[in-house]
Amino acid sequence: MSDQGFEATAAIACTVNGEPVRATVPVRQSLVDWLRHGLGLTGSHVGCEHGVCGACTVVVDGRTMRGCLLLAAQADGAVIETIEGATASGRVEALQEAFHARAALQCGFCTPGMVLTAAELLADEPSPDRPRIREALSGNYCRCTGYHAIVDAVADAAAHAVRER
Amino acid sequence: MPARSTELPLQEIGRSRPRGRTRALLAGHGRYLDDLDLPRQVHGAFLRSPVPAARIDRLDVTAARTAPGVVAVFTWDDLRAVCRPWRTVSAAFPGLQSPEQTPLAAGRVTAVGEPIALVVAASRALAEDAIELIDFAWTEQPAVGVASEALAPGAPLVHPELGSNLAWQFDAAAGDVDAAFAAAALVVEERFVFGRHTGVPLETRGILAAFDRSEARLTVWASHQMPHQLQLHLADLLDLPMSRVEVTAMDVGGGFGIKMHVYPDEIAICAAARLLARPVKFVADRLESLTSDVHAREHVIDAKLAVDGDGRLLAIDAKGLQGIGSHSVFPRSSTVETLMAMRTLGAPYALAAARAHADVVFQNKAMTGQYRSVGHPIACAVTEALVERAAALRGEDSLALRRRNYLEPGDDGCRTALGLELFDFSHAACLERLEAMLDVAGLRAQIAAARQRGEIQGLGFAAFVEMTASGSEIYGKAGVPVSAADTVQVAIEPDGSIKASASLSEIGQGITEGLIQVLADAVGVAPERIALEMGRTASGPHGGGAWASRGAAIGGEAAWQAGRALRGQVLEAAGALLQMPADTLDLVAGWVVDASGERRIEVAELARMVHFRGHEFPAGTAPQFQVAHHHRRAGDPTIPTNGIQAAWVSICRDTGLVRCLKHWVVHDCGRMLNPLLVTEQVRGGVVQGLGAALFEHCRYDAQANFLDGSLADYLVPMATEMPDIEVGHVETAYRGSVLGAKGAGEAGTCAASAAVLNAVNDALRAAGGTSIATLPLTPPLVLAALEGGSSG
Ligand code: FES
Numbered sequence: 001m002s003d004q005g006f007e008a009t010a011a012i013a014c015t016v017n018g019e020p021v022r023a024t025v026p027v028r029q030s031l032v033d034w035l036r037h038g039l040g041l042t043g044s045h046v047g048c049e050h051g052v053c054g055a056c057t058v059v060v061d062g063r064t065m066r067g068c069l070l071l072a073a074q075a076d077g078a079v080i081e082t083i084e085g086a087t088a089s090g091r092v093e094a095l096q097e098a099f100h101a102r103a104a105l106q107c108g109f110c111t112p113g114m115v116l117t118a119a120e121l122l123a124d125e126p127s128p129d130r131p132r133i134r135e136a137l138s139g140n141y142c143r144c145t146g147y148h149a150i151v152d153a154v155a156d157a158a159a160h161a162v163r164e165r
Numbered sequence: 166m167p168a169r170s171t172e173l174p175l176q177e178i179g180r181s182r183p184r185g186r187t188r189a190l191l192a193g194h195g196r197y198l199d200d201l202d203l204p205r206q207v208h209g210a211f212l213r214s215p216v217p218a219a220r221i222d223r224l225d226v227t228a229a230r231t232a233p234g235v236v237a238v239f240t241w242d243d244l245r246a247v248c249r250p251w252r253t254v255s256a257a258f259p260g261l262q263s264p265e266q267t268p269l270a271a272g273r274v275t276a277v278g279e280p281i282a283l284v285v286a287a288s289r290a291l292a293e294d295a296i297e298l299i300d301f302a303w304t305e306q307p308a309v310g311v312a313s314e315a316l317a318p319g320a321p322l323v324h325p326e327l328g329s330n331l332a333w334q335f336d337a338a339a340g341d342v343d344a345a346f347a348a349a350a351l352v353v354e355e356r357f358v359f360g361r362h363t364g365v366p367l368e369t370r371g372i373l374a375a376f377d378r379s380e381a382r383l384t385v386w387a388s389h390q391m392p393h394q395l396q397l398h399l400a401d402l403l404d405l406p407m408s409r410v411e412v413t414a415m416d417v418g419g420g421f422g423i424k425m426h427v428y429p430d431e432i433a434i435c436a437a438a439r440l441l442a443r444p445v446k447f448v449a450d451r452l453e454s455l456t457s458d459v460h461a462r463e464h465v466i467d468a469k470l471a472v473d474g475d476g477r478l479l480a481i482d483a484k485g486l487q488g489i490g491s492h493s494v495f496p497r498s499s500t501v502e503t504l505m506a507m508r509t510l511g512a513p514y515a516l517a518a519a520r521a522h523a524d525v526v527f528q529n530k531a532m533t534g535q536y537r538s539v540g541h542p543i544a545c546a547v548t549e550a551l552v553e554r555a556a557a558l559r560g561e562d563s564l565a566l567r568r569r570n571y572l573e574p575g576d577d578g579c580r581t582a583l584g585l586e587l588f589d590f591s592h593a594a595c596l597e598r599l600e601a602m603l604d605v606a607g608l609r610a611q612i613a614a615a616r617q618r619g620e621i622q623g624l625g626f627a628a629f630v631e632m633t634a635s636g637s638e639i640y641g642k643a644g645v646p647v648s649a650a651d652t653v654q655v656a657i658e659p660d661g662s663i664k665a666s667a668s669l670s671e672i673g674q675g676i677t678e679g680l681i682q683v684l685a686d687a688v689g690v691a692p693e694r695i696a697l698e699m700g701r702t703a704s705g706p707h708g709g710g711a712w713a714s715r716g717a718a719i720g721g722e723a724a725w726q727a728g729r730a731l732r733g734q735v736l737e738a739a740g741a742l743l744q745m746p747a748d749t750l751d752l753v754a755g756w757v758v759d760a761s762g763e764r765r766i767e768v769a770e771l772a773r774m775v776h777f778r779g780h781e782f783p784a785g786t787a788p789q790f791q792v793a794h795h796h797r798r799a800g801d802p803t804i805p806t807n808g809i810q811a812a813w814v815s816i817c818r819d820t821g822l823v824r825c826l827k828h829w830v831v832h833d834c835g836r837m838l839n840p841l842l843v844t845e846q847v848r849g850g851v852v853q854g855l856g857a858a859l860f861e862h863c864r865y866d867a868q869a870n871f872l873d874g875s876l877a878d879y880l881v882p883m884a885t886e887m888p889d890i891e892v893g894h895v896e897t898a899y900r901g902s903v904l905g906a907k908g909a910g911e912a913g914t915c916a917a918s919a920a921v922l923n924a925v926n927d928a929l930r931a932a933g934g935t936s937i938a939t940l941p942l943t944p945p946l947v948l949a950a951l952e953g954g955s956s957g
């Protein structure tokens with residue numbers, strides 16, 4: 001059953017993972033809810049809906065944002081990338097490899113947000129030390145790993161990128 | 166006596182391999198509960214109690230029923246036609262008092278967050294809008310918040326029909342405790358206070374239920390640790406045969422004990438789906454999760470330890486109180502927490518006498534339940550804080566005191582004073598390993614130098630015993646239908662691949678990979694040739710799921726036996742075909758080889774013959790190429806594991822903030838199926854223990870109003886606050902199984918908070934402060950202790 005008949009809506013046009021999208025969205029729907037349930041991009045997750053946990057992290061106009069704190073209607077005109085798009089383009093592949101090898105994820109619920117945030121860190125700072133990695137990831141909660149392996153994985157990916165250069 | 170693991174040809178078992186499915190999870194291709202949407206699906210939202218205790222005077226849902234997008238509104242009067250109430254009954258807890266529980270409130274509420282009415286609408290948002298239209302009036306009643314007030318004369322009763330707030334009492338004693346304390350050269354004693362906390366899986370609880378009237382079939386997807394158990398209770402409560410109830414757990418975003426209970430809201434959703442005959446989804450938001458997931462701990466324990474003049478521990482004596490909230494959680498009972506908190510007191514040490522008593526009381530708060538390392542962290546903190554205090558007062562190294570007093574079981578095992586059966590463990594070896602990992606003398610010198618500079622630093626230790634992999638003696642004997650067994654099914658596909666299913670559950674801990682490694686070695690094929698499915702009651706055998714760190718110890722053994730039997734079938738078939746005795750053949754890397762090691766026939770070829778050309782086998786030979794093996798351990802009710810942790814902390818003099826600088830763990834979980842994944846289990850567990858020690862607290866005011874409704878209030882550890890965690894292993898195989906594996910999932914949590922507590926008190930001692938015995942170690946507590954103004 002669709003909720004649209006009962007909701008005030010807005011028409012938006014934006015780019016999601018490189019594809020142009022036009023949609024009518026409930027004005028009160030969050031960006032992450034629309035990506036997940038409107039577009040079927042379920043790689044972004046919802047852990048708190050109040051901007052604390054980082055599970056909903058997506059890239060909007062080149063910067064990571066909390067998809068639960070933005071409305072879908074605000075995405076009009078924006079360029080959005082989710083973990084699905086970042087995976088398809090291959091730009092987070094070294095991080096994904098390192099996370100896999102280090103077992104830096106258990107349940108995986110935090111992981112898409114964690115990878116996008118780590119990718120932003122490495123784009124800004126190619127060789128962060130461990131405390132800096134920890135600081136940069138502090139807006140992304142992980143309840144399973146205890147973070148040590150995540151820090152290892154990000155450090156590995158950074159070293160890999162430096163070697164490749 | 167089973168063949169010992171050391172004699173087995175192991176290729177995959179013991180190798181560090183990342184879990185295969187993590188590649189999909191990394192790509193955003195996980196399938197968690199809320200990722201699934203069904204045609205004609207509607208969404209549930211609950212009116213929940215805003216107050217801790219009230220009589221419901223009016224509950225009129227008429228206006229809500231006609232709100233935009235609303236499909237239905239249910240109260241208990243509507244659901245009772247298809248759902249019956251439940252009550253926790255367990256012979257493991259003689260005298261347990263336990264009220265009836267209903268999916269929606271039956272006339273009164275006993276905790277903030279208790280579901281009262283269910284609105285089902287086209288979207289969650291519309292359902293929430295309609296909740297506002299429910300005409301709900303109540304008379305607030307006096308509430309019990311503070312556990313120590315629950316048994317006072319004249320205290321309000323959480324459940325008047327029970328006549329008391331006392332749910333259960335624990336009592337155990339051995340040896341002459343009073344004589345031991347009278348003879349002691351040193352007695353250390355303390356009142357320990359442990360706050361409530363909760364598991365906070367990053368994916369909240371959620372359920373999607375669909376009912377097909379034509380077949381009377383209930384199909385459920387749930388974010389759950391044990392779909393088989395949920396299937397059983399849904400069938401029972403909704404009066405359906407289990408053959409008409411199907412539960413699937415897809416990817417689960419963390420459990421930690423939170424997702425293994427019967428929750429009223431989840432049952433209400435299934436009942437609603439049955440009444441509506443269309444799919445109903447409910448995903449708890451974080452506020453609902455924090456108020457209605459089971460909470461854990463909340464103990465006050467007065468404990469004392471007697472020590473003789475030679476530094477030998479003589480006896481421990483403890484009096485405990487636990488507040489379990491409004492109900493004893495169904496089906497296992499919240500009292501398991503107190504049972505384990507009392508039973509594991511003093512467990513690492515040889516004590517001649519011990520006594521423990523505890524009262525477990527109801528309160529008008531969220532119900533508590535089994536959370537990672539159930540009860541053990543409480544006993545560990547009490548025991549280890551007293552041990553460090555005794556060592557400090559004796560002016561000796563606490564590790565020397567521990568070493569002198571460790572209970573070493575010898576070959577035949579032994580019993581602790583409070584009745585735990587211990588065997589196959591290794592306190593001395595773990596301590597030795599820890600001392601090799603961290604140069605204690607060097608670190609102490611470094612800390613002394615930091616103190617010279619005016620810093621406040623401390624080092625603390627905590628030895629632990631964690632009981633794992635419960636057998637059927639625990640719940641089965643108590644009359645509680647909880648499976649402690651596991652079944653693994655294996656079959657060979659036409660191309661020689663192995664299709665397996667198991668009654669276990671994957672919730673991120675990685676047991677899937679461990680079982681694949683076991684099957685690979687047991688059968689003799691590469692792990693890449695094995696597909697293992699779990700979490701589906703429709704296709705998988707009934708069994709235990711994920712609890713009590715049981716996957717490797719019980720599931721691993723089931724997988725080994727199933728794989729060995731399948732291998733036997735392959736060798737029989739090959740022998741018949743090759744006219745060779747099966748016992749001269751072996752199965753290696755997907756090939757049947759003869760005694761000289763020469764490859765004779767590929768498993769894939771045999772499989773094609775079985776499936777397509779069975780007539781080519783000699784007459785009388787009909788290979789099955791499939792096995793189901795059910796493993797129930799005989800003999801030991803639980804498998805003990807042990808180890809030791811160390812914490813190095815610094816304290817900020819101005820803010821009282823505790824910073825963890827580094828943490829070490831040495832752990833003995835027997836044979837490790839996969840050291841990488843074991844290590845990560847330990848690390849994750851440690852951080853949950855550090856959270857309990859420093860930040861996590863479900864706070865209520867004195868009237869039992871909940872104060873921590875968001876992750877901005879309830880503090881989960883963040884990356885920057887957590888230390889690097891070094892993990893070492895000692896492997897003392899469990900002798901009662903072929904593989905020798907024990908549980909690994911909870912030990913990290915068991916001793917982490919105790920080690921930090923000891924480290925903070927070490928720092929405070931050196932800084933001239935008083936000691937603390939209250940968790941979490943909040944900055945105000947630490948500042949007060951630094952000023953010497955409070956003993957916590
Ligand atoms: S869901 Fe957006 S920050 Fe938690």
Ligand code: FES
Binds near residue numbers: 107144673
């Ligand atoms: S892997 Fe489970 S929350 Fe990070």
